[in-house]
Amino acid sequence: MLRLFDWIETLLDWLSGALVMVCLAAVSIQVVMRYVLGDATTWSDTVAASSLAWMTFLAATAAVRRDENLSVRFLWVKLGSRSRKIVATLCQLIILFFVLVLSYSGAMLMEITRSAHVEGIMFSVTWAQFYSISVISGGLMALFTVERIASLWLRGV
Numbered sequence: 001m002l003r004l005f006d007w008i009e010t011l012l013d014w015l016s017g018a019l020v021m022v023c024l025a026a027v028s029i030q031v032v033m034r035y036v037l038g039d040a041t042t043w044s045d046t047v048a049a050s051s052l053a054w055m056t057f058l059a060a061t062a063a064v065r066r067d068e069n070l071s072v073r074f075l076w077v078k079l080g081s082r083s084r085k086i087v088a089t090l091c092q093l094i095i096l097f098f099v100l101v102l103s104y105s106g107a108m109l110m111e112i113t114r115s116a117h118v119e120g121i122m123f124s125v126t127w128a129q130f131y132s133i134s135v136i137s138g139g140l141m142a143l144f145t146v147e148r149i150a151s152l153w154l155r156g157v
Contacts, residue, residue: 005065005147008140012062019055023048042120050130057137065144069095085152092149099141106134 030044063069071091079087113127 001147005144009062009065012058012065012140016055016059016062019051019058022051023055026051043122046118046120053130054133057133061137061140061144064095064099064141065147067148088152089149092145092152096142096145096149099138099145103135103138103142106131106138110135 026044026048030041030048033044034040069091076084076087109131110128113131116127118125118127118130
């Protein structure tokens with residue numbers, strides 16, 4: 001199972017990097033088309049914004065796997081081993097709560113926008129498809145959070 005999660009983490013990193021390039025390319029094309037050629041594109045803003053959102057969610061998911069969440073651990077050294085486990089578990093449970101809320105909210109948003117089509121791009125895409133990243137990312141974050149809690153108590157990591 002750990003190998004699968006390692007593979008998913010690597011994939012998330014690669015996809016995040018690719019989406020940065022997609023965003024940069026879309027913005028660059030928009031700048032050239034609008035200010036050099038005087039004819040703005042209809043699709044580049046949507047592609048740039050969507051790739052930025054997806055990149056953010058994918059990179060955040062990888063950060064959850066690596067336990068790179070923002071935290072302040074100035075008292076960490078003063079706690080004993082068992083106390084650290086308890087505090088870390090509490091933090092992971094808070095993360096799990098927010099991830100479940102994110103997934104639920106994303107699913108509700110997808111339901112609301114399931115028939116709303118994105119304007120300005122050449123192929124048929126609904127907003128629900130773009131918003132699906134919140135559910136995908138939330139599910140992976142939940143798995144990684146449960147993995148972190150299990151590793152805290154089973155392996156003492």
